Structure formats: C-alpha cells, structure tokens
Amino acid sequence: MALEEFKPMMERCSNCLGCRWIPFDKIKNQRFAENCPSICYNNFNTYSARGRFQLGISLVDKEVEYTDTVMDVINSCTTCGMCDVSCKVCRYNLEPLEYNFEMKAEAVREGKILPKQQKIISSLKNEKTMLCDVLNKDRINWAKELNLKDIFKEKTEILFFPGCKFSYDEKFKKLTKSMVKVLLDIGLDIGTMGNADNCCAGRAYQMGFQGEFNNVANANIKAFEISDVKMIVTPCSDCYYTFKRLYAKNGLKIEVLHIVELIERLIQDNTIKLTKSIPLTVTYHDPCHLGRLGEQYVPWEGKEKKILNQVHTWEPKRPRYNGAFGIYDSPRNVINSIPGIKLVEMDRIREYSWCCGAGGGCSEIKPEFSDWTAGERIKEANSTGAEALITACPWCESNLSNAIDEDGKKIKVLDIIELILQSINKGGSE
16 A cells, blocks of 8 residues: 555645653543553654654655655654554544554655664665574574474464564574473473574565565465464564554464463463562563554455545455554463562553554664654653563563663563473573
C-alpha cells in the first residue's frame, strides 16, 4: 500500500492530541501520563502521529522533500504502537501504526537510507541477522552439547526459535541453553533449524525495508512448513510479534507461543514447579511486541465505504487491533507463581505501557533518543520501590539495563527466564 493511498486517512485525523497521552481515564500520575516517546523527546507536533499525518499530506502533494529534518521525524518512531492504541479509544477509522510503517517504507523506496540502516540490512543479507559484527556460522553455538533435533532431519513437534539476541549475546545464550535444557529434561519434543536458523527480520519491517522482510519471511515460512512442526516457541517478543502478526499475514498458520505462555501452561499442569523462594520486590515491563502488538492477525479483505456519504466504515467489518488482547497475564502469572516474589505495578502497564526505546531501529539509528526513552521507564520503575525490573524481551532488557533515570539512579533489570531458572533450581542458568 503506497503512502498516497493513506491520504484519506491523513485528512480524517482530527488533531485531538490523543496520540500524545494515555487515555485520560487511565492517568494515575501526571509525571507518567504521556505515551509517545517521539513527541515527548522532541516536543514538536510533527513527531506525533497526528503530525506525521500532516507531514504525509505534504509529502504526497510534493510540498516538501525528504530533507534531513523530515528523515529525522520518520526515523524517530519506535513503532511501539502506543499512538495506535490511544487513537482507537475513540476512533475506528485511523491506523496510525500501519501508516507510520508505510512512511518508513516510502522513504526506503525513495532511496533515503541512512548509513547505519544500510549496515544493518547488509548484515541481514550476508549473515542472516540484524545484529552487526557477528557471523552466521556462530548462530547455533548456544545449542552445542544439547543434542537437539534438526527439524529438517527428524520429525519434531516444537521448533525453538531463539531469535538473534538469544543466539549471539553471551548473557542470553546462557539463558537459552539452560531454559531449553529444562524443557528437554521434562520430555518436550524440541528442535531447531540447525544451520538454517535465520533472523525473523521483523526489525527490517519496522525500519521500512519491506522487500527485505518479505524475502526472509517467505523463506522462513516455507522452511517451517517443510519441517511440519506443530508449534513455534520463542523467548523474543520481537520474533513473537513478527510471527503472530506479520508472518501470519504472509500465510503462516502454525501456532506461535512466547516462552512465558509455554511456561505458564507447564506450571498449570504441574510439569514445571517453581519451588525455590526468591525474596524480591519486582515490577514488570510489558514489551510492546508481546503486549499491545501481540494480538493475533485476523485475515480481512474488504473495502472502505461511507454511509450517507458521511460516516466512514468498511465492508465487511474490519478487525480492530487495539492492544487489549496482547500477552499480559502470562508473565504476571509466572512471576506470581514464584515463592517469595512480590509484584508491584508501574503506572503505565499492559496496552498503555511506555516503550523501552529500542524498537524501530532507534537503538541503533538514534541512540540518544533511545537511551532517554529507556531512562523514562527506569524512572517509572524506581517510583514503585521495586528492587528489580522484569521484562520478557531481550531488546527491552538490553536497553533498560544500560539506562539511568533523571535522578541518576539505576535498577536491576532481569529477563523473566532468569527468575524462572532461579526458582526451578538453585544454580539458575549454567
């Protein structure tokens, strides 16, 4: 869908400013009432969803060109989807997130590619990962000594898809190995893609490289289907969203679970027991791609129409993604299953969670902005009095771990897998 096809949507925006704030009835504290990192950091209307709608009109009408300032606006979106959620509290005929994706894609089609973006995409093409300065030959090293099945050589029920962070980052590699060992020990039929393991390319889509994304997505979908696996499990929320929404749109029909969903099921049927007490007060950060963007894709084919040439609607009724049905309860249920843990909540949670700042390629392209966004979340976490901040996304964990709040304070940041492993056995990760 070309940018110009969004023009009716651009013109429908009523400039209500709802895309800057969480819904007013959800505000608990003025300090933590805003929702969009981009406009909050830059404090200029064009960096908001409504401002980008107005910018789009100017681009389509050839009133402005792709200047450095325009490119900064386009690439300062973390694609977290918060503007989309807030907009849909009152509106049914706008898709701010879909539009923001298209703005980035249009810039790429126009050849407006930043050097840092080019390096990331080159790594995707050459090394099958969007992490730079790593080698594809090292991707599956975490699985050494586990004797995991290769899904293309042996019939396997579950594909474990670690994602790039869990494949290359030293800390996450250890967590991956330990968690998979636990799953194997309880008898789950798990395998990997072996040397064919690949990036999901979701971040390429977030950055506007839709062609590169589709190439990887279609190849992965074909590989999944050839293997005949029944379920894909991933510990990465970016991969989860990519499979559940973007790949599903491209035809993926296999069940997809985040690791916390699987662990919750195993706890409920007593297959896994969390017995070791962890006396810790924690707060939980909802990753954007597991939470508000984690809703299942629903196929739809239809067209826009107007009732009495005024009321805008679709025929047939179109699915409405508003973030409410993402994965929120599973991680909280797992945390609350651990003896000794006390969970305290931040002001902005569930579909109104504040982004960590790593999405949309911002952690690589605009690190100062990304760091500021993470610092805002650390400030909010510190306000709860929690000793540790827990999340279920390696990108969130990495970005938040390096952040400090406006008062110069940090907080211990853990992936939820770390808590699970500590409670299953005394030693935690290997």
